Amino acid sequence: MTLEIWLLFAAVLFAFGIYAVVARRNLIAVLIGVELMLNAASLNFMAFNRFVATDPATGQIIVLFIMGLAAAEVAIALSIVVQVFRSRGGIRTDDLNELKG
Amino acid sequence: MTIPVGLLMALCIAGAFIAVSAKNVLHAVFGLAIALLAVGGMFLYLGSPFVATMEVLIYVGGISVAMVFAVMLSQAISSVDEGEGWVRRALGLIPAVAFLAVIIPILTNHGLPPAPELPAAAWSVEAIGRALLTHYNLVFEMLSVVLLLAILGAIAIAQRPRKGEEETS
Numbered sequence: 334m335t336l337e338i339w340l341l342f343a344a345v346l347f348a349f350g351i352y353a354v355v356a357r358r359n360l361i362a363v364l365i366g367v368e369l370m371l372n373a374a375s376l377n378f379m380a381f382n383r384f385v386a387t388d389p390a391t392g393q394i395i396v397l398f399i400m401g402l403a404a405a406e407v408a409i410a411l412s413i414v415v416q417v418f419r420s421r422g423g424i425r426t427d428d429l430n431e432l433k434g
Numbered sequence: 435m436t437i438p439v440g441l442l443m444a445l446c447i448a449g450a451f452i453a454v455s456a457k458n459v460l461h462a463v464f465g466l467a468i469a470l471l472a473v474g475g476m477f478l479y480l481g482s483p484f485v486a487t488m489e490v491l492i493y494v495g496g497i498s499v500a501m502v503f504a505v506m507l508s509q510a511i512s513s514v515d516e517g518e519g520w521v522r523r524a525l526g527l528i529p530a531v532a533f534l535a536v537i538i539p540i541l542t543n544h545g546l547p548p549a550p551e552l553p554a555a556a557w558s559v560e561a562i563g564r565a566l567l568t569h570y571n572l573v574f575e576m577l578s579v580v581l582l583l584a585i586l587g588a589i590a591i592a593q594r595p596r597k598g599e600e601e602t603s
Contacts, residue, residue: 337541339480342443344537346450346469348530353454356526361504365453365466368497372473375489383480390565393485396477397566400492401577405584407497411504412592418508419594 339380347373360414360424364407371403439479446472460505467498484559 346369353366375396382392414424421428449472452465474489566574 340541341538342446344534344541346446346473348534349447349450349454351533352526352530354526355529356523357454358522359459361459361501361508362454362462364501365462368466368493369450369453369469372470372493376473376476379477379480379482379485382482388565389481390561393482393562394565394570396482396485397488397562398573398577400488401581404492404496405581407500408584408588409591411500412588414504415507415592424508 336380336384339384340377343373343376343380346370346376358426360410360417360426363426364410364414367410368403368407371399375399439476442472442475442479445469446476459509460502463498463501463505466501467494470494470498484562 350366350368350370350373353369354363357363357366378392378395378399382389382396386392417429418424446469449465449468449470453462453469454465456462456465470493471490474486474494477486477489
């Protein structure tokens with residue numbers, strides 16, 4: 334396994350995340366896309382950490398930080414989803430259009 | 435024993451495909467769990483059992499389960515979205531394919547260094563813990579503050595309005 338294969342795989346995973354964020358209309362599905370993108374970034378960090386890092390602990394620690402921030406982000410986002418469902422009766426992204434010009 | 439990485443990658447792609455294409459959001463969450471489990475296995479292959487464990491604990495055990503609860507709180511489990519029209523899917527495919535078209539030539543045309551074999555001691559949990567509590571101590575503590583604020587914010591956002599207060603929207 335070379336570094337390139339890992340980076341290409343992470344890029345494919347990131348592309349899946351982009352597609353989900355842009356195309357899906359359910360708020361939770363959009364959140365799933367964000368998680369896929371964060372995992373692709375984590376995978377990149379771990380691959381670089383494995384192959385080119387001088388200090389092998391650094392990449393793993395950054396991945397741990399990404400996980401902590403992802404947990405915080407999901408907690409906030411899911412509470413927003415629940416609140417949107419309560420106030421609007423649905424969690425489609427099309428329901429959220431108050432800021433439309 | 436070697437971990438079949440190609441199998442893990444195929445599993446991860448399959449899970450990600452389910453996660454982005456399933457019409458039932460609950461199925462999408464399960465696809466995400468499959469993909470994240472495979473990513474955890476890849477972390478194991480990349481030499482870090484600790485980060486792989488955390489991946490399974492936090493993502494599969496925490497985030498996926500929280501998403502399942504959010505699905506249950508926001509819609510009927512068996513409900514199926516009408517799905518996206520082909521225009522919407524094309525609009526989603528354009529940036530994804532454009533990203534791949536830009537990034538793949540960059541990744542393949544530049545000589546990346548070959549993999550050196552690292553000593554196993556450098557990958558120990560001990561090294562991670564020492565770095566977390568010395569060099570990265572400030573970030574570590576800030577992350578705990580961020581998590582605390584996220585918990586408080588989630589409670590504040592998701593709580594029902596008190597009786598007597600008007601619903602604003």
